[in-house]
Amino acid sequence: MRNLTDGRAELEVEGATIRQLVANIDAQYPGFAARLLDQDRLRLNVSVAIDGEVAPLGLLETVPPAAEVHFIAAIRGG
Amino acid sequence: MRSKTHIQTTINGEERDFLCEPRQSLLEVLRDTLNLTGTKEGCNDGNCGSCTVTLDGRLVTSCLVLAVEAEGREIGTIEGVAQGNHLHPIQKAFLENAALQCGVCTPGFIVATKVLLEKEPDPSEERIRFFLANNLCRCTGYDKIVQAVQAAALNLRGTKETQA
Amino acid sequence: MSTQYSVIGTRPIRHDGADKVTGRALYGADVQMAGLLHGFILRSPHAHARILSIDTSKAAAFPGVKAVITTHDFPAVDGNKMVDLGEGDTPLSYARGNVLAGDKVLYRGHAVAAVAAVNAHVAEEAAGLIEVVYEVLPCVLHAVDAMRSGAPLLHEDLRTTELGEATTTISNIAQHIRQSKGDIEAGFALADVIVEREFHTSTVHQGYIEPHNATALWNNDGRISIWCSTQGSFVVRDCTAAILDIPVSQIKVTPMEIGGGFGGKIPVYLEPVAALLSKKTGRPVKIVMPRQAVFEATGPTPGSYMKVKVGAKKDGSIVAAQAYLAFEAGAYPGAMVVPASMTVFAAYDIANALVDGYDVVVNKPSTAAYRAPGAPNAAFAMESVVDELALKLGIDPLDLRLRNAAKEGTRRVDGPRFPRIGCVEVLEAMKNSPHYQSPLGGPNRGRGVAIGFWFNIGLPSSCTLNVCADGNVNLIEGSTDIGGSRASIAMQAAEVLGLAAEEIHPTVVDTDSIGYTGVTGGSRTTFATGWAAYEAAQDVVRQMKERAAKLWDVKPEAVEASGGVYKSNGNSIGFKELAGRIAETGGPVVGRAAVNPRGAGGSFAGSIVDVEIDPETGKTTILRFTCVQDVGRAIHPAYVEGQMQGGSVQGIGWALNEEYFMSPDGRMMNSSFLDYRMPTALDVPMIETIIVEVPNPGHPFGVRGVGEANIVPPQAAIANAMSHATGTRFTRLPMSPPAVMEAIWCQGSSSQPS
Ligand code: FES
Ligand code: FES
Numbered sequence: 001m002r003n004l005t006d007g008r009a010e011l012e013v014e015g016a017t018i019r020q021l022v023a024n025i026d027a028q029y030p031g032f033a034a035r036l037l038d039q040d041r042l043r044l045n046v047s048v049a050i051d052g053e054v055a056p057l058g059l060l061e062t063v064p065p066a067a068e069v070h071f072i073a074a075i076r077g078g
Numbered sequence: 079m080r081s082k083t084h085i086q087t088t089i090n091g092e093e094r095d096f097l098c099e100p101r102q103s104l105l106e107v108l109r110d111t112l113n114l115t116g117t118k119e120g121c122n123d124g125n126c127g128s129c130t131v132t133l134d135g136r137l138v139t140s141c142l143v144l145a146v147e148a149e150g151r152e153i154g155t156i157e158g159v160a161q162g163n164h165l166h167p168i169q170k171a172f173l174e175n176a177a178l179q180c181g182v183c184t185p186g187f188i189v190a191t192k193v194l195l196e197k198e199p200d201p202s203e204e205r206i207r208f209f210l211a212n213n214l215c216r217c218t219g220y221d222k223i224v225q226a227v228q229a230a231a232l233n234l235r236g237t238k239e240t241q242a
Numbered sequence: 243m244s245t246q247y248s249v250i251g252t253r254p255i256r257h258d259g260a261d262k263v264t265g266r267a268l269y270g271a272d273v274q275m276a277g278l279l280h281g282f283i284l285r286s287p288h289a290h291a292r293i294l295s296i297d298t299s300k301a302a303a304f305p306g307v308k309a310v311i312t313t314h315d316f317p318a319v320d321g322n323k324m325v326d327l328g329e330g331d332t333p334l335s336y337a338r339g340n341v342l343a344g345d346k347v348l349y350r351g352h353a354v355a356a357v358a359a360v361n362a363h364v365a366e367e368a369a370g371l372i373e374v375v376y377e378v379l380p381c382v383l384h385a386v387d388a389m390r391s392g393a394p395l396l397h398e399d400l401r402t403t404e405l406g407e408a409t410t411t412i413s414n415i416a417q418h419i420r421q422s423k424g425d426i427e428a429g430f431a432l433a434d435v436i437v438e439r440e441f442h443t444s445t446v447h448q449g450y451i452e453p454h455n456a457t458a459l460w461n462n463d464g465r466i467s468i469w470c471s472t473q474g475s476f477v478v479r480d481c482t483a484a485i486l487d488i489p490v491s492q493i494k495v496t497p498m499e500i501g502g503g504f505g506g507k508i509p510v511y512l513e514p515v516a517a518l519l520s521k522k523t524g525r526p527v528k529i530v531m532p533r534q535a536v537f538e539a540t541g542p543t544p545g546s547y548m549k550v551k552v553g554a555k556k557d558g559s560i561v562a563a564q565a566y567l568a569f570e571a572g573a574y575p576g577a578m579v580v581p582a583s584m585t586v587f588a589a590y591d592i593a594n595a596l597v598d599g600y601d602v603v604v605n606k607p608s609t610a611a612y613r614a615p616g617a618p619n620a621a622f623a624m625e626s627v628v629d630e631l632a633l634k635l636g637i638d639p640l641d642l643r644l645r646n647a648a649k650e651g652t653r654r655v656d657g658p659r660f661p662r663i664g665c666v667e668v669l670e671a672m673k674n675s676p677h678y679q680s681p682l683g684g685p686n687r688g689r690g691v692a693i694g695f696w697f698n699i700g701l702p703s704s705c706t707l708n709v710c711a712d713g714n715v716n717l718i719e720g721s722t723d724i725g726g727s728r729a730s731i732a733m734q735a736a737e738v739l740g741l742a743a744e745e746i747h748p749t750v751v752d753t754d755s756i757g758y759t760g761v762t763g764g765s766r767t768t769f770a771t772g773w774a775a776y777e778a779a780q781d782v783v784r785q786m787k788e789r790a791a792k793l794w795d796v797k798p799e800a801v802e803a804s805g806g807v808y809k810s811n812g813n814s815i816g817f818k819e820l821a822g823r824i825a826e827t828g829g830p831v832v833g834r835a836a837v838n839p840r841g842a843g844g845s846f847a848g849s850i851v852d853v854e855i856d857p858e859t860g861k862t863t864i865l866r867f868t869c870v871q872d873v874g875r876a877i878h879p880a881y882v883e884g885q886m887q888g889g890s891v892q893g894i895g896w897a898l899n900e901e902y903f904m905s906p907d908g909r910m911m912n913s914s915f916l917d918y919r920m921p922t923a924l925d926v927p928m929i930e931t932i933i934v935e936v937p938n939p940g941h942p943f944g945v946r947g948v949g950e951a952n953i954v955p956p957q958a959a960i961a962n963a964m965s966h967a968t969g970t971r972f973t974r975l976p977m978s979p980p981a982v983m984e985a986i987w988c989q990g991s992s993s994q995p996s
Contacts (some may be wrong), residue, residue, distance in 0.1 A: 009422075009657075035406060044324055044331030052658040053940065054839040056700055070657040073419075073580040075697045076762030077950055078448075078505025078611040101363060115272035116265015116503070121533040125915035127720075128451055156265035169263040173255050177881035179725035181262035182269060182452045182501025202275060211924040214915060216449045216502050217725060218884055219891030220923040239633040 018048050019059040021069065036071060061066040087148040090158025091116070098145040105129045105140040107148075108155060114158040116185050127213030129191055130186035131155045137193050139212075156185035159192060162215050165238070167237070171230035172223075179217035186213050191227050203228070248805070249736045250943055252890035253880045254743035256729040264915045270455040270471035270498040271530045278457070280309055281519050281529035282365035283512075284355045284372050285539060286347035287603040288910020290394060293345055293354065293373075293378035300371040301357055306364035307483045309522035310372070311515070312355045313342040317487040336574040340608050341514050348396050348573035349607050350908050351538025353511075358519040358527045376591035381605035381908040385568040386547050388414040388554055388604045396573060416575030417601040420890070421583050421655045429562025429594025433553025437630045441623040443569065443975040444901035445545040448612045448893070449920050452501020453536045457528040458516035464771070466493045466517050471500040473722055474761030475505045479753050481510040482517060496752040497722045505611025506541050506890070508761050531855065537913035538750065541610020542578045542902060544569040548623040550586070558637045560628075560646045562594040563587050567620060569601060572608040577601045578616030581697070584656045585954070586620035588695035589643065589665055591652040596629060605908050612665020612764060614696035618896065622975060625692035625958030639691050639962070640673045640695070648695075661843065664872030664946075665935030668846045669693060671934050677850045677868040684896045687854045687865070690962030694849075694954025698842035698947035699764035704757030705774035707735060707782050710899075711825065712817030715739060715782070720759030721771040725888075725949070726881040730768040731775045733877050734943060736781035738819055740806020751970040757836045768877055769938075770839055776942050777835030784818055789827040795819075841940020847871040847951035849890065849959035855967045860982035862898055862964060867956075868930040874938040874946030886952045887929040893956025895921045901976050 011028075015021030026033035036046055042058040049070040055061040063069060082097040089112070098107050105122070108114045108131070120126035120228060124142040131140045132154035133147075160164045168191050171177070178184045187210065194201060194209045202210065206227050207220070215223060261267035298310040322336025335344075343352045355372050359365035380394040387393055395416055402411045404418050430436060456470040466488075472478045475497040483490045500507060512529045519527040531540070549566040565586045569577035579599035587595050601678025632639040647665045654660065672678055672691060706718040717732055732746035739746075759771065787801040790808040793815070794801075801810045806817040824831050852865040869886040876882040899919040899945045903911040912918045961972045970985045 038324070044326055048508070049658040052661050053840050054700065054842065055840055063840075068659070072656050072658060073584065074579055075584070075699055076508075076611060076615075076953075077581075077697065077699055077766070077947075078503075078508075078613040078615055082375065088542065099363070109272070110274070111669070113274060114265075114633045115268065115274070118269070119271060119530070120453070120501075121915050123533065123916070125912055126451055126533075154681050160264050164259065165263065172263050173259040176253070176256070176726070176878075176884055178259075178262055179881070179884055180450070180452070180500060181267060182450075182499075182500040184262055185265045188263060197811075207923040211922040214451055214920060216451055216504075216892070219887035219889075220921075220926060221887045221929045222880070222884060224923065224928070 011023045015063060017063060018069065021061065021063060047072050062073050085146060085149050087150065088152045090154060098170050100146055102145045103141050104143040104145045104148055107145040108140060114155055114157055118182050118185060120182070127190065128183050128186040130189045130213065132189065132193060137190055154189065156189055159188055167233045168195070168230040171226040171233065175222050175226035176228055177218065177222040177226035184216040185215060187215065187223060191230065195231050195234055200231060247737055249733045249743050250875065251879060252730065253878060256726050257732060257748050258723065258728055261913060267499045269452060269501055270469060272495050273469045273498065273528060274458040275526050277857045279358045279360065279523055279525050279527045280362040280365050281356055281516055281527050282362060283353045283515065283529065284369040285535060285681050286343065286350055286352040286354055286639070288347060288376055288378050289350045290379040290381035291347050293343065293347060294375040294377055294380060296355060298355060300373070301368040304368040304371055306360040307357055307368045309358045309519050310355060311460045311518050311522065311756070313344050316342065316485060316516055319487045325481055332576060334484055335495045340574060341485060341511060349605050350910065351607060353539065356515045356519060358523055371916060383604055383606060383904050383908055384545065385570045385602040385604065386805055388602050389568060389600065396401045396605065399604065414603045414698040415600055416571060416603060419580060419583060419599045420597065422596045423653065423655045423981050424594030424852050426564055426594050426596040428560055432555065432561040434556045435631060435634050436551060436553040437627050437634065438549070439627055439971070439973055441548045441550070441626070443546045443619050443622060443974045445542045445606060446896050446900045447537055447542045447918065448504040448506035450502025450504060450506060452845035453531040453533055454507065454511055454540060455528070455530040456512035456516045457526055458513060460517055460521040460525040461786065464492060468493065468495045468513050468517065468564045469498050469499055470495065470513055471972045473500065473503045473724070473763050475720060475722065475753050476758055477508060477761055478513050482513045485514040486517060494752050494754045494850065497750060500722050500724055503724055505615060505763055506675055507679045508542055508763055511540060511887060515962055533915065534913045537918060538910055539607050542607055543612035543615060544609045544619070545570065545847050546570065546619045548619065550623040550627045552627045552631055554631055554635060556635065558635055558642050558645045560590055560592050563592045564595070565597045565623070567597065567599045569616065570604045570606060570609065571601050574608045575601055575603060575605060577609060578611065580619040582616030584654065585617040586624050587655050587694050587973045589648055589693045590646045591648050592646070595655045597655055606902070613892065613953040617694060617696050617954045618893065620959045621692060621694040621954045622961065624954060626971065626973065628960040629690065640669055643693055644669050656709035661845055662936065663846065664934055665751045665846045667934050667936050668848045668870050668872050671870045671932050672848045672850055675850060675868055675870065675932055677930060679868060682852050684854070686857055687852065687946045687966055688963040688965065688967030689852050690966060691848065691850050691961040692955035693846060693963060694952055695844055695846050696765065696951040697844050698769055699766045700770050700839045700842045701760030701764070702838045703759045703774040703835065704836045705771065705778040706756065709782060709821050709824060709831040713821040713823055714745045714747060715741065717746050717775060718751055718756055719748060719771055719775070720756040721767045722762045723750055724762055725885065726878065727762065727767045730877040730881060731772050733770045735775040735779040738776055738876040739782060763948045765845065766842065769842055769941055769945045769947050770837065770956060772877070772945055773941060774835045774837045777837055778833040781835060782831060782833035785791065785831045786817065786835065789824055790815055793823065818862055841938065843874060843938035843940055844945045845872055845948060845951040846944045847955055849955040851959045851963050853954070853960060853963040853967055855964060855982060857986060860979035860986065862977065862982065864894060864927055867927060869952055870932040870934060870947060871948060871952055872934040872936050873948045874941065875935055875944035876933050877943065879933060882933060882948050883931045886931045889950070889952030890929050890956050891921050891926050893953045894960065895927055897957040897960040897975060897977060899976050899978055
């Protein structure tokens with residue numbers, strides 16, 4: 001994803017929900033949303049972690065102020 | 079349809095008869111014809127022990143016994159281990175020691191343990207491991223199974239002594 | 243946090259115990275019903291071939307045969323549609339292609355056609371009459387070979403995804419991922435000592451004793467009933483619906499008892515086939531896989547090639563770490579290289595790290611999860627390198643790990659920071675253990691340690707509680723119980739309600755009878771379904787307060803409940819007595835909860851092992867083994883220990899014996915339990931366990947999933963012990979007697995003694 005964001009791995013973005021956040025990044029770096037989303041949902045192999053915790057609602061999660069958000073690979077297990 | 083053979087046998091102390099094809103294994107007949115599905119199939123080639131039953135008191139893997147060989151013999155399966163509503167001390171020991179996880183290997187282990195403890199009431203850990211090495215368990219790592227066998231042995235010896 | 247619990251932490255007899263020790267418990271293969279037909283699947287004898295034609299006419303005409311199907315009997319669907327197989331998303335074409343091959347077979351054992359007949363023997367005989375014409379293609383069996391340009395291509399349309407970007411490159415590399423942190427070059431520049439090694443691991447199988455099975459009935463009203471042994475009944479439903487292109491509501495899946503899974507019983511293999519055969523015959527059809535097919539055609543775990551490089555300063559602080567991981571996905575993309583990348587350095591706080599992971603298709607069965615998928619391979623490499631580093635630096639291997647251990651707030655290489663974790667506590671427990679404190683004497687002996695990490699996941703779970711008039715409670719849930727989870731879930735409800743574990747009666751029901759529940763996997767069941775049980779019990783408590791309030795004519799808020807006693811203004815009534823009065827106070831009390839919790843913690847596990855190697859035969863004996871694991875909170879300690887012991891022994895088998903022996907043309911040479919050597923009771927000692935409890939702040943009782951992390955460190959711990967016993971580093975799994983002999987013979991010429 002970094003090549004979409006001029007090589008930047010960390011961004012400071014506004015947004016009260018993950019959906020807004022993705023939209024705001026996409027406005028700055030077009031193509032970002034397309035990489036993460038399948039139509040209007042998060043791709044099945046992507047998870048959102050808010051402050052280190054996987055957040056099950058994905059795009060619909062609200063983001064607390066000054067939170068750290070990561071888009072990581074979805075983990076399952078045996 | 080192939081012709082079938084009429085077999086008369088004793089299963090868990092009761093006379094049973096059934097019809098089978100010459101190519102059918104004892105395991106298949108127990109499960110599919112007699113509905114004794116407590117005896118499990120894990121490999122059908124004699125290498126996992128989940129189909130363990132007794133044939134005239136000896137342990138066999140029933141997938142390697144032809145059903146026709148059961149004629150006139152005595153078969154013991156997991157369904158015959160408990161006495162009515164009373165669990166056998168080995169069964170109790172398996173439960174109390176959490177010696178099963180998925181439980182698919184458990185019938186084979188219990189049938190085998192019963193034969194072991196009838197022959198050798200006080201086996202060493204090494205002996206238990208050796209005797210049960212024909213039975214595979216993938217879930218437990220065997221630790222709690224060995225402990226359950228030891229606990230059952232202790233219990234059975236105790237019962238014998240009080241009876242004597 | 244020393245909360246006093248009355249049920250949690252005790253060891254009640256499991257609720258399904260009596261059924262399982264008497265042979266009454268019904269597993270998938272035990273399903274019997276009137277008119278039942280038996281199915282058999284014809285499988286490819288070639289590892290890689292194009293199917294030119296299939297002629298089923300002779301088989302169909304065989305006496306006793308009722309139906310024959312091939313891939314052409316599946317409805318045409320959009321193959322690019324993604325389906326959730328419980329293991330992440332997969333294009334439908336792959337899921338379907340693995341169930342019955344399309345125009346190509348991609349591994350030996352790949353399903354090609356299926357027959358339903360009056361019994362299994364007739365079905366098998368008839369399958370032998372199906373004439374398939376193949377154009378045999380060259381095969382490729384190992385990741386490194388498959389990555390070379392010019393390697394035979396499995397999928398002529400597979401385009402490599404390069405760092406998240408779709409490319410036009412057609413190759414066997416499905417995906418290249420990268421994770422990084424800090425500045426890797428600058429990091430290595432700071433190092434006084436650097437260790438770099440290459441590692442290989444073989445394909446290994448989950449080895450559950452019960453073969454896959456499925457029985458299906460396509461009813462005259464169009465509804466399908468399926469009975470099977472699966473880790474996820476809802477996954478079976480959803481995946482079967484997608485392949486057969488019917489709505490999910492038309493399928494009911496009844497999860498029978500399951501004889502082990504370890505991740506391997508998440509994918510769907512037989513259910514859509516049994517359903518189609520039933521549709522064609524109008525009768526129920528049962529298919530049970532022969533053991534050989536289980537080995538040849540169901541998910542083993544990936545073989546791998548790995549290179550790990552770690553640099554440290556003289557004082558033992560690790561300054562940089564780099565890993566190259568190439569994992570064999572088998573026939574379809576989806577090797578567990580992503581979790582491997584996320585876990586390879588997880589136990590350490592390293593400022594500069596870089597991981598490159600490759601997901602590579604090869605002509606072997608499509609891989610599936612196996613307990614902490616990907617992590618054991620990665621830990622074998624990393625923990626071996628750390629051990630060598632400790633030796634070079636002259637630091638105790640546990641002290642070296644403690645110096646660099648990940649803690650709350652440590653940033654993982656994939657980005658997020660760790661919440662509260664128990665890595666340090668596990669390492670300290672290892673160090674203080676009687677095992678590590680004991681001396682180890684004698685020739686040809688060695689001691690090794692290693693640590694490993696695995697995530698837990700959340701996912702949805704549902705639970706219903708029905709209060710009986712006698713004060714017992716029936717618990718309804720949808721998580722297949724593979725190792726005693728009925729008990730660990732019921733105990734959490736019992737704790738809330740103030741009842742004994744025995745007073746809760748848990749039942750696992752079909753997909754029509756409970757809300758959606760994710761797979762039993764990912765160490766989630768006791769965590770997430772346990773959480774649902776906790777919430778449902780809270781719901782019951784709330785309603786019982788209302789009932790008590792009614793009896794006493796007070797406001798519900800004025801009623802307090804604790805330990806199963808309800809009190810208000812000097813009135814007091816026990817749960818049981820109150821349950822006897824629910825009819826008169828408003829009718830049934832039903833508690834319910836559907837959750838999709840966050841807060842799934844991760845779990846660390848450590849292994850300590852002593853080995854002795856016979857220099858004449860190369861046989862390795864495990865003298866002593868200790869498993870230490872942070873379990874958050876042990877709900878039922880006996881079954882927690884059982885998980886730790888079971889995972890450890892699987893790790894021992896993986897380390898010492900288990901492997902797929904492949905002939906050059908892609909035939910597995912050891913597809914039986916005789917030749918695929920899993921540990922027997924005689925091969926292992928008692929497995930000592932040390933339960934560490936660092937409560938997970940994300941769960942009401944502090945639960946962490948315990949099912950998986952324990953299989954991560956044993957392989958490396960054993961390799962380290964064997965290295966110390968022989969003075970030779972072992973970099974290939976399995977370390978079977980021939981491999982050990984070779985290592986000992988080569989010792990003189992070896993350039994890198996440990
Ligand atoms: S089924 Fe008979 S030994 Fe495995
Ligand atoms: S308990 Fe599952 S195989 Fe033994």
